[in-house]
Amino acid sequence: MTQFLSVSDITKVYKAANRQSVTALDDVSLDIDDGQIIALIGPSGCGKSTLLRMIAGLDDDYQGEITWATPPKPGRDIGFVFQEHALLPWRTVQRNVALGLEGKGADKASVTARVAELLAMVGLQDFANSYPSELSGGMRQRVAIVRALAYNPQILLMDEPFGALDAITRDRLQDDLLRIWEQTKKTIVLVTHSVEEAAYLADRVVVMSARPGRIRAIHDVPLPRERDQSTRELPEFAHFSNMLRGQLA
Numbered sequence: 001m002t003q004f005l006s007v008s009d010i011t012k013v014y015k016a017a018n019r020q021s022v023t024a025l026d027d028v029s030l031d032i033d034d035g036q037i038i039a040l041i042g043p044s045g046c047g048k049s050t051l052l053r054m055i056a057g058l059d060d061d062y063q064g065e066i067t068w069a070t071p072p073k074p075g076r077d078i079g080f081v082f083q084e085h086a087l088l089p090w091r092t093v094q095r096n097v098a099l100g101l102e103g104k105g106a107d108k109a110s111v112t113a114r115v116a117e118l119l120a121m122v123g124l125q126d127f128a129n130s131y132p133s134e135l136s137g138g139m140r141q142r143v144a145i146v147r148a149l150a151y152n153p154q155i156l157l158m159d160e161p162f163g164a165l166d167a168i169t170r171d172r173l174q175d176d177l178l179r180i181w182e183q184t185k186k187t188i189v190l191v192t193h194s195v196e197e198a199a200y201l202a203d204r205v206v207v208m209s210a211r212p213g214r215i216r217a218i219h220d221v222p223l224p225r226e227r228d229q230s231t232r233e234l235p236e237f238a239h240f241s242n243m244l245r246g247q248l249a
Protein backbone atom coordinates (compact mmCIF):
# COMPACT_ATOMS: atom_id res chain seq x y z
CA MET A 1 0.00 0.00 0.00
CA THR A 2 1.38 3.40 -0.91
CA GLN A 3 1.51 6.39 1.36
CA PHE A 4 -1.14 8.91 0.52
CA LEU A 5 -0.90 11.63 3.08
CA SER A 6 1.56 12.50 5.81
CA VAL A 7 0.85 14.73 8.79
CA SER A 8 4.16 15.71 10.39
CA ASP A 9 4.73 17.39 13.74
CA ILE A 10 1.56 19.47 13.68
CA THR A 11 1.07 21.94 16.50
CA LYS A 12 -1.95 24.21 16.56
CA VAL A 13 -2.49 27.07 18.98
CA TYR A 14 -5.74 29.02 18.90
CA LYS A 15 -5.01 32.57 19.94
CA ALA A 16 -8.02 34.33 21.36
CA ALA A 17 -8.10 38.07 22.00
CA ASN A 18 -8.52 38.81 25.74
CA ARG A 19 -8.29 35.12 26.60
CA GLN A 20 -5.58 32.54 27.12
CA SER A 21 -4.45 30.82 23.99
CA VAL A 22 -5.41 27.16 23.62
CA THR A 23 -2.99 24.52 22.36
CA ALA A 24 -5.36 22.28 20.44
CA LEU A 25 -2.77 19.92 18.89
CA ASP A 26 0.72 19.23 20.13
CA ASP A 27 3.25 17.61 17.82
CA VAL A 28 0.85 15.30 16.01
CA SER A 29 2.24 13.01 13.30
CA LEU A 30 0.30 10.47 11.28
CA ASP A 31 0.79 8.64 7.98
CA ILE A 32 -2.27 7.64 5.98
CA ASP A 33 -2.11 4.99 3.27
CA ASP A 34 -4.00 5.06 0.02
CA GLY A 35 -7.43 3.43 0.21
CA GLN A 36 -7.54 3.03 3.97
CA ILE A 37 -10.25 3.99 6.40
CA ILE A 38 -8.74 5.78 9.40
CA ALA A 39 -10.83 6.54 12.49
CA LEU A 40 -9.85 9.34 14.88
CA ILE A 41 -11.16 8.92 18.40
CA GLY A 42 -10.45 10.86 21.57
CA PRO A 43 -12.08 12.85 24.34
CA SER A 44 -14.09 15.95 23.55
CA GLY A 45 -11.87 18.92 22.74
CA CYS A 46 -8.75 16.90 21.89
CA GLY A 47 -8.50 18.48 18.44
CA LYS A 48 -10.07 15.87 16.13
CA SER A 49 -12.14 18.38 14.15
CA THR A 50 -9.20 20.78 14.09
CA LEU A 51 -7.01 18.11 12.51
CA LEU A 52 -9.68 17.24 9.97
CA ARG A 53 -10.08 20.90 8.99
CA MET A 54 -6.35 21.18 8.43
CA ILE A 55 -6.29 18.12 6.19
CA ALA A 56 -9.25 19.66 4.32
CA GLY A 57 -7.23 22.83 3.77
CA LEU A 58 -9.81 24.88 5.70
CA ASP A 59 -7.18 25.97 8.25
CA ASP A 60 -3.57 26.65 7.31
CA ASP A 61 -2.54 28.50 10.46
CA TYR A 62 -0.40 25.83 12.17
CA GLN A 63 3.16 24.64 12.67
CA GLY A 64 4.26 21.44 10.98
CA GLU A 65 3.55 19.98 7.61
CA ILE A 66 0.85 18.13 5.74
CA THR A 67 2.19 16.50 2.58
CA TRP A 68 0.27 14.63 -0.07
CA ALA A 69 1.51 12.06 -2.58
CA THR A 70 -0.58 13.99 -5.10
CA PRO A 71 -1.57 17.44 -3.83
CA PRO A 72 -5.34 17.91 -4.01
CA LYS A 73 -6.80 20.48 -6.37
CA PRO A 74 -8.59 23.19 -4.35
CA GLY A 75 -12.25 22.55 -3.76
CA ARG A 76 -12.67 19.33 -5.71
CA ASP A 77 -10.34 16.64 -4.50
CA ILE A 78 -11.54 16.60 -0.92
CA GLY A 79 -15.05 15.50 0.04
CA PHE A 80 -16.31 16.64 3.45
CA VAL A 81 -19.28 15.26 5.38
CA PHE A 82 -20.34 16.94 8.63
CA GLN A 83 -22.56 15.76 11.46
CA GLU A 84 -25.35 17.95 10.15
CA HIS A 85 -26.04 17.19 6.55
CA ALA A 86 -25.76 20.79 5.22
CA LEU A 87 -28.00 20.12 2.21
CA LEU A 88 -29.62 23.11 0.54
CA PRO A 89 -33.31 22.99 1.52
CA TRP A 90 -34.53 24.69 -1.66
CA ARG A 91 -32.88 22.19 -3.98
CA THR A 92 -34.18 18.70 -4.66
CA VAL A 93 -32.05 15.66 -3.79
CA GLN A 94 -31.04 15.41 -7.43
CA ARG A 95 -29.97 19.06 -7.57
CA ASN A 96 -28.17 18.90 -4.23
CA VAL A 97 -26.01 16.03 -5.46
CA ALA A 98 -25.51 17.74 -8.81
CA LEU A 99 -24.26 20.87 -7.07
CA GLY A 100 -20.75 21.54 -8.19
CA LEU A 101 -20.97 19.18 -11.15
CA GLU A 102 -23.13 21.78 -12.83
CA GLY A 103 -21.50 24.66 -14.63
CA LYS A 104 -18.09 22.98 -14.68
CA GLY A 105 -18.17 21.99 -18.29
CA ALA A 106 -20.07 18.73 -17.76
CA ASP A 107 -23.09 18.38 -20.04
CA LYS A 108 -26.52 17.96 -18.53
CA ALA A 109 -26.93 14.32 -19.58
CA SER A 110 -23.67 13.23 -17.97
CA VAL A 111 -24.50 15.12 -14.74
CA THR A 112 -27.90 13.41 -14.63
CA ALA A 113 -26.33 10.00 -15.23
CA ARG A 114 -23.65 10.55 -12.56
CA VAL A 115 -26.24 11.68 -10.00
CA ALA A 116 -28.47 8.68 -10.77
CA GLU A 117 -25.52 6.34 -10.29
CA LEU A 118 -24.65 7.95 -6.94
CA LEU A 119 -28.23 7.88 -5.65
CA ALA A 120 -28.58 4.22 -6.64
CA MET A 121 -25.47 3.48 -4.57
CA VAL A 122 -27.40 4.40 -1.42
CA GLY A 123 -30.85 3.21 -2.53
CA LEU A 124 -32.31 6.70 -3.00
CA GLN A 125 -33.04 6.59 -6.73
CA ASP A 126 -36.77 7.03 -6.04
CA PHE A 127 -36.19 10.23 -4.05
CA ALA A 128 -34.33 12.25 -6.66
CA ASN A 129 -37.14 14.80 -6.88
CA SER A 130 -37.82 15.05 -3.14
CA TYR A 131 -36.68 17.98 -1.03
CA PRO A 132 -34.42 17.45 2.02
CA SER A 133 -37.33 18.28 4.38
CA GLU A 134 -39.22 15.28 2.96
CA LEU A 135 -36.46 12.82 3.94
CA SER A 136 -35.53 11.13 7.22
CA GLY A 137 -32.29 12.10 8.97
CA GLY A 138 -30.58 8.94 7.73
CA MET A 139 -31.68 9.55 4.14
CA ARG A 140 -30.40 13.12 4.29
CA GLN A 141 -27.04 11.96 5.54
CA ARG A 142 -26.87 9.40 2.70
CA VAL A 143 -27.46 12.26 0.25
CA ALA A 144 -24.68 14.27 1.95
CA ILE A 145 -22.28 11.33 1.57
CA VAL A 146 -22.93 10.81 -2.13
CA ARG A 147 -22.84 14.56 -2.72
CA ALA A 148 -19.34 14.57 -1.24
CA LEU A 149 -18.44 11.73 -3.64
CA ALA A 150 -19.89 13.47 -6.70
CA TYR A 151 -16.63 15.04 -7.81
CA ASN A 152 -14.81 11.76 -7.30
CA PRO A 153 -12.54 13.30 -4.62
CA GLN A 154 -9.22 11.74 -3.62
CA ILE A 155 -10.25 11.58 0.01
CA LEU A 156 -13.41 11.66 2.06
CA LEU A 157 -13.23 13.47 5.41
CA MET A 158 -16.11 12.76 7.78
CA ASP A 159 -16.68 14.59 11.06
CA GLU A 160 -19.07 12.57 13.25
CA PRO A 161 -21.20 11.84 10.19
CA PHE A 162 -23.61 9.51 12.00
CA GLY A 163 -23.59 11.21 15.40
CA ALA A 164 -27.06 12.69 15.10
CA LEU A 165 -28.76 9.44 14.04
CA ASP A 166 -30.57 6.79 16.07
CA ALA A 167 -28.70 3.52 16.69
CA ILE A 168 -30.45 1.43 14.02
CA THR A 169 -30.08 4.06 11.30
CA ARG A 170 -26.48 4.55 12.34
CA ASP A 171 -25.71 0.83 11.90
CA ARG A 172 -27.35 0.91 8.48
CA LEU A 173 -25.36 3.92 7.32
CA GLN A 174 -22.14 2.33 8.52
CA ASP A 175 -22.95 -0.59 6.22
CA ASP A 176 -23.74 1.82 3.37
CA LEU A 177 -20.40 3.49 3.90
CA LEU A 178 -18.56 0.15 3.85
CA ARG A 179 -20.33 -0.79 0.62
CA ILE A 180 -19.38 2.54 -0.96
CA TRP A 181 -15.82 2.06 0.21
CA GLU A 182 -15.72 -1.47 -1.28
CA GLN A 183 -16.82 0.00 -4.61
CA THR A 184 -14.64 3.11 -4.63
CA LYS A 185 -11.70 2.27 -2.32
CA LYS A 186 -11.53 5.93 -1.31
CA THR A 187 -9.21 6.97 1.46
CA ILE A 188 -11.48 7.98 4.34
CA VAL A 189 -10.65 9.82 7.56
CA LEU A 190 -13.52 9.63 10.01
CA VAL A 191 -13.91 11.35 13.37
CA THR A 192 -16.19 9.47 15.73
CA HIS A 193 -17.06 9.32 19.42
CA SER A 194 -18.05 5.67 19.14
CA VAL A 195 -15.34 3.06 19.72
CA GLU A 196 -17.61 0.42 18.13
CA GLU A 197 -18.03 2.55 15.02
CA ALA A 198 -14.25 3.01 14.79
CA ALA A 199 -13.66 -0.74 15.19
CA TYR A 200 -16.38 -1.69 12.70
CA LEU A 201 -15.35 0.69 9.93
CA ALA A 202 -11.64 1.36 10.15
CA ASP A 203 -8.42 -0.27 9.03
CA ARG A 204 -6.57 1.78 11.63
CA VAL A 205 -7.76 3.60 14.72
CA VAL A 206 -5.90 6.66 15.99
CA VAL A 207 -6.48 7.30 19.69
CA MET A 208 -5.87 10.90 20.78
CA SER A 209 -5.37 12.12 24.33
CA ALA A 210 -7.10 15.04 26.03
CA ARG A 211 -6.05 18.62 25.46
CA PRO A 212 -3.54 19.42 24.19
CA GLY A 213 -4.33 16.76 21.60
CA ARG A 214 -1.54 14.24 21.13
CA ILE A 215 -1.49 10.83 19.54
CA ARG A 216 -1.79 8.27 22.26
CA ALA A 217 -1.79 5.11 20.14
CA ILE A 218 -2.40 3.87 16.62
CA HIS A 219 -3.91 0.42 16.20
CA ASP A 220 -4.40 -1.81 13.19
CA VAL A 221 -7.93 -3.17 13.50
CA PRO A 222 -7.63 -6.94 14.06
CA LEU A 223 -10.80 -7.83 12.14
CA PRO A 224 -11.15 -9.32 8.68
CA ARG A 225 -12.48 -7.09 5.88
CA GLU A 226 -15.84 -7.87 4.28
CA ARG A 227 -17.40 -6.77 7.53
CA ASP A 228 -21.09 -7.16 8.17
CA GLN A 229 -23.44 -7.48 11.13
CA SER A 230 -21.84 -10.80 12.10
CA THR A 231 -18.55 -8.94 12.65
CA ARG A 232 -20.14 -7.28 15.65
CA GLU A 233 -20.66 -10.72 17.22
CA LEU A 234 -17.00 -11.69 17.04
CA PRO A 235 -15.16 -11.91 20.36
CA GLU A 236 -12.29 -9.91 18.79
CA PHE A 237 -14.72 -7.07 18.08
CA ALA A 238 -15.76 -6.78 21.72
CA HIS A 239 -12.20 -7.23 22.88
CA PHE A 240 -10.79 -4.55 20.57
CA SER A 241 -13.62 -2.08 21.33
CA ASN A 242 -13.10 -2.56 25.07
CA MET A 243 -9.37 -2.01 24.70
CA LEU A 244 -10.06 1.28 22.85
CA ARG A 245 -12.55 2.32 25.52
CA GLY A 246 -9.90 1.65 28.18
CA GLN A 247 -7.45 3.90 26.36
CA LEU A 248 -9.98 6.74 26.30
CA ALA A 249 -10.61 6.55 30.05
Ligand SMILES: Nc1ncnc2c1ncn2[C@@H]1O[C@H](COP(=O)(O)OP(=O)(O)OP(=O)(O)O)[C@@H](O)[C@H]1O
Pocket: 014, 015, 016, 022, 023, 024, 042, 043, 044, 045, 046, 047, 048, 049, 050, 051, 211
Ligand atom coordinates in the same frame (compact mmCIF):
# COMPACT_ATOMS: atom_id res chain seq x y z
N1 LIG B 1 -12.03 28.73 16.56
C1 LIG B 1 -11.51 28.41 17.77
N2 LIG B 1 -11.02 29.34 18.59
C2 LIG B 1 -10.48 29.03 19.78
N3 LIG B 1 -10.39 27.76 20.25
C3 LIG B 1 -10.88 26.79 19.48
C4 LIG B 1 -11.48 27.04 18.19
N4 LIG B 1 -11.87 25.86 17.65
C5 LIG B 1 -11.52 24.91 18.55
N5 LIG B 1 -10.94 25.45 19.63
C6 LIG B 1 -10.41 24.73 20.81
O1 LIG B 1 -9.50 23.75 20.35
C7 LIG B 1 -9.68 22.53 21.04
C8 LIG B 1 -9.95 21.41 20.05
O2 LIG B 1 -11.23 21.60 19.43
P1 LIG B 1 -11.82 20.56 18.38
O3 LIG B 1 -13.18 21.04 18.00
O4 LIG B 1 -10.83 20.31 17.32
O5 LIG B 1 -11.95 19.25 19.29
P2 LIG B 1 -12.70 17.87 19.02
O6 LIG B 1 -11.79 16.79 19.49
O7 LIG B 1 -13.18 17.79 17.62
O8 LIG B 1 -13.92 18.00 20.02
P3 LIG B 1 -15.39 17.31 20.00
O9 LIG B 1 -15.14 15.85 20.09
O10 LIG B 1 -16.03 17.86 21.24
O11 LIG B 1 -16.05 17.75 18.73
C9 LIG B 1 -10.80 22.77 22.04
O12 LIG B 1 -10.23 23.05 23.28
C10 LIG B 1 -11.51 23.98 21.51
O13 LIG B 1 -12.01 24.74 22.58
